[in-house]
Amino acid sequence: xxxxxxxxxxxxxxxxxxxxxxxxxxxxxxxxxxxxxxxxxxxxxxxxxxxxxxxxxxxxxxxxxxxxxxxxxxxxxxxxxxxxxxxxxxxxxxxxxxxxxxxxxxxxxxxxxxxxxxxxxxxxxxxxxxxxxxxxxxxxxxxxxxxxxxxxxxxxxxxxxxxxxxxxxxxxxxxxxxxxxxxxxxxxxxxxxxxxxxxxxxxxxxxxxxxxxxxxxxxxxxxxxxxxxxxxxxxxxxxxxxxxxxxxxxxxxxxxxxxxxxxxxxxxxxxxxxxxxxxxxxxxxxxxxxxxxxxxxxxxxxxxxxxxxxxx
Amino acid sequence: xxxxxxxxxxxxxxxxxxxxxxxxxxxxxxxxxxxxxxxxxxxxxxxxxxxxxxxxxxxxxxxxxxxxxxxxxxxxxxxxxxxxxxxxxxxxxxxxxxxxxxxxxxxxxxxxxxxxxxxxxxxxxxxxxxxxxxxxxxxxxxxxxxxxxxxxxxxxxxxxxxxxxxxxxxxxxxxxxxxxxxxxxxxxxxxxxxxxxxxxxxxxxxxxxxxxxxxxxxxxxxxxxxxxxxxxxxxxxxxxxxxxxxxxxxxxxxxxxxxxxxxxxxxxxxxxxxxxxxxxxxxxxxxxxxxxxxxxxxxxxxxxxxxxxxxxxxxxxxxxxxxxxxxxxxxxxxxxxxxxxxxx
Numbered sequence: 001x002x003x004x005x006x007x008x009x010x011x012x013x014x015x016x017x018x019x020x021x022x023x024x025x026x027x028x029x030x031x032x033x034x035x036x037x038x039x040x041x042x043x044x045x046x047x048x049x050x051x052x053x054x055x056x057x058x059x060x061x062x063x064x065x066x067x068x069x070x071x072x073x074x075x076x077x078x079x080x081x082x083x084x085x086x087x088x089x090x091x092x093x094x095x096x097x098x099x100x101x102x103x104x105x106x107x108x109x110x111x112x113x114x115x116x117x118x119x120x121x122x123x124x125x126x127x128x129x130x131x132x133x134x135x136x137x138x139x140x141x142x143x144x145x146x147x148x149x150x151x152x153x154x155x156x157x158x159x160x161x162x163x164x165x166x167x168x169x170x171x172x173x174x175x176x177x178x179x180x181x182x183x184x185x186x187x188x189x190x191x192x193x194x195x196x197x198x199x200x201x202x203x204x205x206x207x208x209x210x211x212x213x214x215x216x217x218x219x220x221x222x223x224x225x226x227x228x229x230x231x232x233x234x235x236x237x238x239x240x241x242x243x244x245x246x247x248x249x250x251x252x253x254x255x256x257x258x259x260x261x262x263x264x265x266x267x268x269x270x271x272x273x274x275x276x277x278x279x280x281x282x283x284x285x286x287x288x289x290x291x292x293x294x295x296x297x298x299x300x301x302x303x304x305x306x307x308x309x310x311x312x
Numbered sequence: 313x314x315x316x317x318x319x320x321x322x323x324x325x326x327x328x329x330x331x332x333x334x335x336x337x338x339x340x341x342x343x344x345x346x347x348x349x350x351x352x353x354x355x356x357x358x359x360x361x362x363x364x365x366x367x368x369x370x371x372x373x374x375x376x377x378x379x380x381x382x383x384x385x386x387x388x389x390x391x392x393x394x395x396x397x398x399x400x401x402x403x404x405x406x407x408x409x410x411x412x413x414x415x416x417x418x419x420x421x422x423x424x425x426x427x428x429x430x431x432x433x434x435x436x437x438x439x440x441x442x443x444x445x446x447x448x449x450x451x452x453x454x455x456x457x458x459x460x461x462x463x464x465x466x467x468x469x470x471x472x473x474x475x476x477x478x479x480x481x482x483x484x485x486x487x488x489x490x491x492x493x494x495x496x497x498x499x500x501x502x503x504x505x506x507x508x509x510x511x512x513x514x515x516x517x518x519x520x521x522x523x524x525x526x527x528x529x530x531x532x533x534x535x536x537x538x539x540x541x542x543x544x545x546x547x548x549x550x551x552x553x554x555x556x557x558x559x560x561x562x563x564x565x566x567x568x569x570x571x572x573x574x575x576x577x578x579x580x581x582x583x584x585x586x587x588x589x590x591x592x593x594x595x596x597x598x599x600x601x602x603x604x605x606x607x608x609x610x611x612x613x614x615x616x617x618x619x620x621x622x623x624x625x626x627x628x629x630x631x632x633x634x635x636x637x638x639x640x641x642x643x644x645x646x647x648x649x650x651x652x653x654x655x656x
Binding site: 212 | 421
C-alpha cells in the first residue's frame with residue numbers, strides 16, 4: 001500500500017480546519033435569511049402554504065354544505081344570516097344558495113390537486129424524455145424533437161381543449177389534458193441542459209465504467225438537470241391552475257357540483273355580474289391569488305437555482 | 313490490499329515495474345474519421361475530420377507508453393477509441409486476443425472492467441451530485457465485483473488510502489475537495505474495477521506542478537504495485553519523459569515516431585519530434601540563449617483536408633518533392649525505434 005505523501009497529509013489537515021469553520025446554521029435561521037433575500041418568493045410561498053392548509057382542512061374550516069343547493073338563499077348578499085344553520089354567508093351565496101367561502105375553500109382542493117398532479121407528472125415525463133433525447137442523440141433525438149415541435153405549435157389551451165374534447169370532461173381527463181402539453185415544454189428545456197451535461201467527462205467516465213444507459217440517464221444525468229426541472233415544475237403549477245380554471249369555465253373541465261373556481265365563474269357569475277357581483281369576484285380573486293403566488297414562488301426558485309438569469 | 317487479479321498478483325520480481333514482452337493491446341491501422349454533415353432532415357456528409365488516420369502500435373504488459381503531440385493531433389481521440397467511447401471508422405484494437413471493434417455492448421462490458429480511464433479535468437470528471445464514497449463504490453456494485461455492502465465500504469476506504477486520501481473523504485462531495493484530491497478520487501474510481509490497463513488522458517495537465525509530481529509518483533507506485541499498464545497521453549514532455557518506458561509522437565492523426573523513452577529524447581529522428589523537443593524551454597537562461605532553435609513555420613493544417621503525402625511536409629525543414637506524393641512508411645530504423653520519414 002502506498003503511504004500518502006507528507007504534502008498530501010498536510011493538505012488533508014487544512015481541509016479539516018475549513019470544515020470546522022463552516023458551521024451549519026439551524027434551519028429556521030436559514031429560512032429567515034432566505035425569506036429576506038427573496039421577499040416576493042417568500043410571500044408567494046406563504047400564500048401557497050395557506051392554500052394547502054385550506055385544501056387539506058376544508059372539512060374543519062367550513063360549516064356550510066359544499067354541494068347542496070338551498071334555493072331560499074339564492075344570491076344571498078355577503079353578511080346574510082342563514083336562519084336554520086345560524087351561520088353567516090361571509091362572502092355571500094351563489095345562484096343555488098351555496099356559500100361562496102365554503103366553495104372557494106373546497107375549490108382549493110380541486111385546484112391544488114389538479115395543479116400539483118399535472119405539474120409533477122408533466123415535468124417528470126418531460127425530464128426523462130428530454131434527458132433520453134439528449135443522451136441517445138441521432139434519429140431518436142430527431143424524432144422526439146420533431147414531435148415536441150408539433151405539440152408545442154399549439155397554444156396550451158387549444159391543445160388541452162382538443163384533448164378534453166376527445167376524452168370528455170371530468171377531473172381525471174382534465175389532468176390528462178393539462179399534462180400532455182406540459183411534457184414537450186419541459187422536455188425541450190431539459191434537453192438543452194442535458195446536451196451540455198452529456199459532454200462532461202463524468203458521463204464518459206460512467207460509460208467507460210460499463211454502466212447501462214438507464215443508469216447513466218437516471219443516476220448521472222437526471223440529478224444534474226434538477227435546476228431546470230424544478231424551475232419548469234414550479235412555473236407549471238400556476239399554469240395548470242389557470243388552465244384548469246379556464247377549462248372548467250368553458251364547461252370542459254370539472255363538472256358540477258364539484259366545487260372548482262373556474263366553474264364558479266361560469267353561468268351565474270356572468271348572468272348576475274351586476275346584481276350580485278360577489279358571485280364572480282371571489283372565485284376570480286382566488287384564481288388570481290393562486291396563480292400569482294405560484295408565479296412569485298416559481299420566480300424565486302428560478303433565481304435561486306439559476307443565478308445566470310437573475311440580472312434579467 | 314487485495315491484488316487486482318491473479319495474473320498480476322504473481323510475486324515475480326521481474327514482473328514488478330518492468331515491462332514484459334507480452335503484448336497487451338495492439339492497434340492496427342486505427343482510423344477515426346468524424347463526418348461533417350449538412351442538412352436538417354436528410355443529412356449529407358460533406359467532409360471528414362480525420363482525427364486519427366491509420367495509426368498502429370503495440371503496448372506491452374506492464375509498460376507505460378507516453379503519447380505526445382500538439383493539441384488536435386488525435387491523441388485523446390486515440391484513447392477514446394480504445395475505450396470505445398468513439399466508434400472507430402476502421403482498424404483493429406486487439407486486447408487479449410479479442411478485437412474490440414467486433415464486440416457488442418454486452419461483451420464490451422467485460423472488457424470495460426479491464427480498461428479504465430483517468431480524465432484531464434478533475435473538476436468535471438466526478439459527478440457533482442454523488443458523494444466520493446458512492447462514486448468509488450458504484451462500479452463495484454454495478455458489476456458485482458464486491459457484492460457485500462460492508463466489504464464494499466471497506467474496499468472504498470482501502471482505495472482511498474491507496475490513493476493517499478483519508479477514509480472520511482468518502483462522505484464528501486467533489487466540490488468540497490481540491491483539484492489534486494479529486495484527481496486521486498478519479499484514480500481510485502479507475503482502480504475500483506481492478507483494471508489491467510489505464511488510459512491517462514492528460515491526467516496531470518490540469519494540476520499545478522507540485523500536485524502533478526505527487527500524482528505522477530502515485531501513478532508510478534500503483535503501476536508497480538498492481539502491474540498496471542498505462543497509455544499516458546500528454547503534451548507535457550517532461551512529465552512524459554519521467555513516467556514513460558516508450559514514447560510515441562503523433563502529428564495530425566498520424567504516428568510519426570515511436571521509441572524507447574531515452575532514445576527518443578536523446579536521439580530524435582523525425583523532424584517534427586526534433587522541433588517538438590526543441591520547443592521545450594530549458595530553465596537556465598544561458599543555456600536557453602545558446603540553443604539553436606529550429607522553429608517550425610506555419611500552423612497545424614486542418615484535419616478535414618490534410619496535406620498530401622507526408623502530412624508534415626508543408627512545415628518540414630527537410631522536405632523535398634517526394635514528400636508531397638507519398639506518406640512515408642512507419643518503419644523500424646533501429647531496433648525499437650520507429651519513424652515515419654523517408655529522410656532518416
